[in-house]
Every structure is written in C-alpha cells, then in structure tokens.
Amino acid sequence: MFTSTMIIAGIVAPFWDPDPSRVAPGIRETLLRELTTTRPPVILDHEMAAGARMMDFPFLTGFVNQQYCKVSTVVDGRGRPMTFYARNDLEACRR
Numbered sequence: 001m002f003t004s005t006m007i008i009a010g011i012v013a014p015f016w017d018p019d020p021s022r023v024a025p026g027i028r029e030t031l032l033r034e035l036t037t038t039r040p041p042v043i044l045d046h047e048m049a050a051g052a053r054m055m056d057f058p059f060l061t062g063f064v065n066q067q068y069c070k071v072s073t074v075v076d077g078r079g080r081p082m083t084f085y086a087r088n089d090l091e092a093c094r095r
Contacts, residue, residue: 003031005060009052018051032059043068043085046076055083069093 006012008031010022043064045054054060068085071092076082086092 003034004048004052005054005057006049006052008057009049011049011052016049018049028057028059032063035060035063039067039087041087041090044082045085046082047080053083 008023008028010019011017012022015022043054045064047053054064064085068087069092071084071086073081073083
C-alpha cells in the first residue's frame with residue numbers, strides 16, 4: 001500500500017504550502033480506515049514536504065504510536081529524515 005500525506009496536508013500542485021482549505025472532505029478518515037483495515041507491516045514516514053509527515057497529523061500519530069514501534073531513522077540525500085515503523089506484532093518490535 002502506498003499513500004502520500006501531501007494531499008491530507010492540503011498540499012496540491014501548484015501550491016506547495018499546507019492549506020487545510022485544500023483538504024478533500026473525508027480523506028483523512030478514509031486513510032485511517034484503510035490503514036486500520038489493511039494493517040501494513042511497515043510504515044515509512046518520509047518528509048516529502050514541510051508539514052506533510054505522518055507524525056505531523058495527530059490522528060495518524062495516535063494510530064502509529066498504538067499500532068507500531070519505531071525501528072530506525074535514516075536521512076535521504078537531501079537531508080530529510082525517513083523513519084521506519086514496524087507493526088507491533090512483528091519481530092522488529094520485540095527487541
């Protein structure tokens with residue numbers, strides 16, 4: 001499963017700044033429902049734009065903190081952090 005949080009932040013080309021008025025109605029609830037239903041084994045939270053990481057959204061922060069553990073953080077070629085989370089029932093979280 002792939003999702004981009006830019007749209008739930010209201011980042012829509014050609015406007016690259018977060019704006020809640022550009023967030024489609026119900027999209028945040030849909031994303032949370034899909035994540036809860038599919039339960040991806042790994043989540044990669046990558047800051048593609050300022051204010052658009054999963055952990056920038058309280059409704060996703062709560063979900064991730066309850067269902068996943070932080071495994072590691074690396075930095076991409078542009079200096080942006082990428083944080084890897086594993087589902088709590090996986091071996092990576094038992095360490």
